[in-house]
Amino acid sequence: MSGASLSRLSIVWKMLAPTPLVVLISLVVVLLIVPPMVRTNVEAAARDAALETIHQYKTVRGIYSRNVVRKVLAHPEFSATVEHSDNINEIPPPATFILDISEALSKEGISLKFYSPFPFANRADRKMDAFGAKAWELLSANPEAVISEETSIDGHRAYRVAVGDVFRQQTCVDCHNYHPLSIKKGWKLGDLRGVFEVVVDVERLLDTGDRVSRFVILAFVASGLLIVLVGVMIGRPIAHRLSEMRGAVQAVADGRWDVDIPASKSNDEIGALGGALEVFRENAKRRVELEEEQLDLYNQIKSQIVLLTDTNKSIERFVPNTFLKLLNKENVIDVELGDYALRDMSVLFTDIRDFTTLSETMTPNDNFSFINNYLGRMGPIIRDHKGFIDKYIGDAIMALFDEPDNALAAAVDMLQRLERYNQEERIRYGRDAIRIGIGINTGSLMLGTIGEKDRMDGTVISDAVNLAARVEGLTKAYGVPLMITDNTLNALADPGKYSIRPLDSVTVKGKSNQVAVFEVLDGLSDHDRAAKEATLETYLAAIAALKSGHPVRARRLFEECLAANPNDTPVRLHLSRLAVEVEA
DSSP: OOHHHHHTSOHHHHHHTHHHHHHHHHHHHHHHHHHHHHHHHHHHHHHHHHHHHHHHHHHHHHHHIIIIIHHHTTSTTOEEOSSOTTOTTEEOOHHHHHHHHHHHHOBTTEEEEEEOSSOOGGGTTOOOOHHHHHHHHHHHHOTTOEEEEEEEETTEEEEEEEEEEEOOSHHHHHHHHHOTTOSOOOOOTTOEEEEEEEEEEOHHHHHHHHHHHHHHHHHHHHHHHHHHHHHHHHHHHHHHHHHHHHHHHHHHHTTOTTOOOTTTTSSSHHHHHHHHHHHHHHHHHHHHHHHHHHHHHHHHHHHHHHHHHHHHHHHHHHSOHHHHHHTTOSSGGGOOTTOEEEEEEEEEEEEETTHHHHHTTSOHHHHHHHHHHHHHHHHHHHHHTTEEEEEEETTEEEEEESSHHHHHHHHHHHHHHHHHHIIIIIGGGTOOOOOEEEEEEEEEEEEEEEEETTEEEEEEEOHHHHHHHHHHHHHHHHTOSEEEEHHHHHHOSOGGGSOEEEEEEEOOTTOSSOEEEEEEGGGSOHHHHHHHHHTHHHHHHHHHHHHTTOHHHHHHHHHHHHHHOTTOHHHHHHHHHHHHHHHO
């Protein structure tokens, strides 16, 4: 029966269903155990009976040897011979005496034999069969062993049991050594002289065992049927009451609180179950009413939570969580006017080249659509590199990073993403490619809030910020997309992983000391990067000559670079300056 079929049965049949299986298993166990057990017991009983018979015959032989043969042979007129029956002066030897007794007392079921490979001459016709030969061989090796075998005699099942007969008295040894009919001499104490074999008919015992087995099997079958019958008689009334109770439980589960609970007044377990169901019904009714009230309250709270979540998300768009964490604030509500924090950070500025000219060709709607489309590609890159956007300034972005490596990696990814954008959505449709400039500087800065009690904003105040903005502005003059300061270069964990070349030492507005700036080639297109890296060694030699005061050598080297890469704007700028210096 499948699990699905069993699940549809009543509880009574579920309780009784295993009974046939148990009875069947028990029956199989009985069939497997009882017959072999009976057979084993019969074999053991036959073996024990045979050994007891042999022991009794040996005892009789010993008594006969001591109390009869020894006394009779003390008189010369008497002798012990095998052929003794016709002479009153002759008595049988002990072995012959035992065989004579065995024949005289033989009854149905047990018989005794005594044989050996060395019979007396008048017993030469007594040949050992296969079992006798096997018994002699095994007992010769171990005289104390017991050899047995199942056989069939006249259609009856029987057991042949053989044990060794060993010389234990010197008189017996002498008799066999000197008796004229003995065919072997040289016997000694402890030698195996023959084999006692008892044949036990076990047909009746086995028949009795078979009857016992059949009786046990029938008893198991009858017990199983009786259990099923009694189970059905007892279980049907219980099943009926449980069925009524199940209907009441289902009604309560469906919310029908007016259902009648059957058997709730009886004193048995089902009555106790009915009483408990009545209590449960009242409690469930009160609980459902309470849950409905709680559900209304929950829905109100849920609506407020959704509103608060949406509000927090909206606030996060204007005040990044990273900014709050830098101020050690958990929530924007905790921020107060004048809160600030001092940090060493990298500042990234970027804007679109010639955006003013580009915007004049678009409608206001197109302008906002274009800007948001562009910023939607750049913003995630900044966040992916653990930075956050401090503010948008038209088409420009100001972003902050804890680590300069993150800032530079973000800048490279921004340029590569822009290159794909140009190929997929600008050049493909005949539009001009978008170019941007990125400047990065690293230094100490203050993050905080400014304004007044009814209107405040987060901002960053630092000379490092101003320098980053100036460096971004220089990218257009030098014709490079990505420029960093020496502050950023020196703060990189592994500058060697990038392709970087020095550009110049410049004086920017608001700074008295010159600032060394560098171009990062990693963000260039494959063609432009390969062209600049091909002349990098010559370019670095030209910069070194320029710094060491060898303008003529520097000019020659820069000219070699320009000849190899006519589009290298920084090289053109250096040559222009050198031309002015030479003319001066």
